[in-house]
Amino acid sequence: MLKLYYVPGTCALASHIALQEAGASYTTERLDFKTNQQQSPQYLAVNPKGRVPALVTDHGTLTETPAILGFIAQSFPLAKLAPLEDPFALAQLQSFNSYLCSTVHIAHAHKGRGYRWASDEASFADMKRKVPETMAASFALIERGMLKGPWVMGETYTVCDPYLFTLTRWLAGDSVDLSTLPKVADHHRRMSERPAVQKVLAEETA
Amino acid sequence: MLKLYYVPGTCALASHIALQEAGASYTTERLDFKTNQQQSPQYLAVNPKGRVPALVTDHGTLTETPAILGFIAQSFPLAKLAPLEDPFALAQLQSFNSYLCSTVHIAHAHKGRGYRWASDEASFADMKRKVPETMAASFALIERGMLKGPWVMGETYTVCDPYLFTLTRWLAGDSVDLSTLPKVADHHRRMSERPAVQKVLAEETA
Numbered sequence: 001m002l003k004l005y006y007v008p009g010t011c012a013l014a015s016h017i018a019l020q021e022a023g024a025s026y027t028t029e030r031l032d033f034k035t036n037q038q039q040s041p042q043y044l045a046v047n048p049k050g051r052v053p054a055l056v057t058d059h060g061t062l063t064e065t066p067a068i069l070g071f072i073a074q075s076f077p078l079a080k081l082a083p084l085e086d087p088f089a090l091a092q093l094q095s096f097n098s099y100l101c102s103t104v105h106i107a108h109a110h111k112g113r114g115y116r117w118a119s120d121e122a123s124f125a126d127m128k129r130k131v132p133e134t135m136a137a138s139f140a141l142i143e144r145g146m147l148k149g150p151w152v153m154g155e156t157y158t159v160c161d162p163y164l165f166t167l168t169r170w171l172a173g174d175s176v177d178l179s180t181l182p183k184v185a186d187h188h189r190r191m192s193e194r195p196a197v198q199k200v201l202a203e204e205t206a
Numbered sequence: 207m208l209k210l211y212y213v214p215g216t217c218a219l220a221s222h223i224a225l226q227e228a229g230a231s232y233t234t235e236r237l238d239f240k241t242n243q244q245q246s247p248q249y250l251a252v253n254p255k256g257r258v259p260a261l262v263t264d265h266g267t268l269t270e271t272p273a274i275l276g277f278i279a280q281s282f283p284l285a286k287l288a289p290l291e292d293p294f295a296l297a298q299l300q301s302f303n304s305y306l307c308s309t310v311h312i313a314h315a316h317k318g319r320g321y322r323w324a325s326d327e328a329s330f331a332d333m334k335r336k337v338p339e340t341m342a343a344s345f346a347l348i349e350r351g352m353l354k355g356p357w358v359m360g361e362t363y364t365v366c367d368p369y370l371f372t373l374t375r376w377l378a379g380d381s382v383d384l385s386t387l388p389k390v391a392d393h394h395r396r397m398s399e400r401p402a403v404q405k406v407l408a409e410e411t412a
Contacts, residue, residue: 048351049305059294064308066272067301074293087280088265094300095273099255102270102308110323117316118336123329130324145254 012053218259223368
């Protein structure tokens with residue numbers, strides 16, 4: 001049995017949607033950032049990093065979105081969520097997810113989590129001011145060359161799609177106008193129409 | 207044929223060592239940060255991100271270290287550089303590499319690349335001051351729970367090992383004392399003794 005720990009609005013949404021798309025049997029547990037629940041002793045015993053998502057499996061706990069998404073794709077091969085047997089195509093998928101994780105998510109995190117990398121309030125404000133620029137630049141690269149369309153990898157829906165969908169949802173709050181990114185906007189609309197996405201969003205916002 | 211673009215001292219070393227360990231046929235091209243060669247029109251045509259590493263393959267170009275390492279492991283299965291058929295173990299490997307890429311490398315990058323996330327000199331100085339603390343915290347987590355020993359994944363050498371080795375080499379410059387991390391230090395010593403590592407380092411420093 002699989003159990004996903006998540007906080008609404010975070011990158012855990014990508015893994016949540018992927019589990020649903022895979023047809024997996026899973027349960028979820030919602031943590032509350034407001035009470036700093038991700039740093040509670042109970043949760044640190046699950047994930048010493050004190051972050052979400054964490055996916056508890058029969059073999060142990062997994063963290064880091066690209067790894068969880070790869071695990072879901074490989075564990076539910078009938079859902080065809082990744083080109084598992086094609087080393088180049090699979091690496092392209094992992095490269096896309098790695099970019100989201102190490103460049104796009106990191107750019108966004110400088111808005112509210114500057115204390116991870118600096119100590120002064122003035123630095124936090126400086127970082128926060130730059131987020132619209134770095135998020136726009138990251139998504140310009142996605143729009144120009146990385147999103148093949150209609151899905152990230154082309155004609156086939158993969159685990160890249162819920163991850164891109166999740167980070168696209170942050171753009172408005174980061175002062176990036178989605179209408180300047182027509183391919184990303186089209187992707188976001190298509191994603192919003194999928195039953196699995198609607199079901200998961202309904203649960204996370206309930 | 208495979209061709210790796212690299213800059214000495216960067217995370218591209220991980221992919222370089224992995225190619226050598228895999229017994230791959232490959233060539234390399236060294237870029238020079240001093241002349242900003244990674245932002246030249248010629249290189250941007252190879253990798254629009256303007257970063258290293260980039261691995262040119264017969265099918266196209268790959269970027270992002272975790273993806274390149276996964277590609278090498280899957281393309282040269284006889285080298286047994288990843289538990290390809292075990293979804294949980296493979297996800298653990300990807301999780302480790304994802305942590306290095308999105309947490310450890312990012313922590314380090316705030317020393318010299320603060321301009322990516324802020325604009326003021328005072329912020330860059332503030333970020334730089336915090337690097338010893340964030341790098342020490344990242345490596346403490348690796349030492350305590352992530353590095354199984356003797357290799358990252360336990361008894362078997364994988365593509366996690368050259369990646370950890372590469373980032374461990376940054377610790378001295380980031381004012382983290384390797385002797386406070388006995389498991390990481392032992393890993394570093396074992397890696398330094400491997401013929402593939404010695405060959406690649408000799409090439410990169412020639």
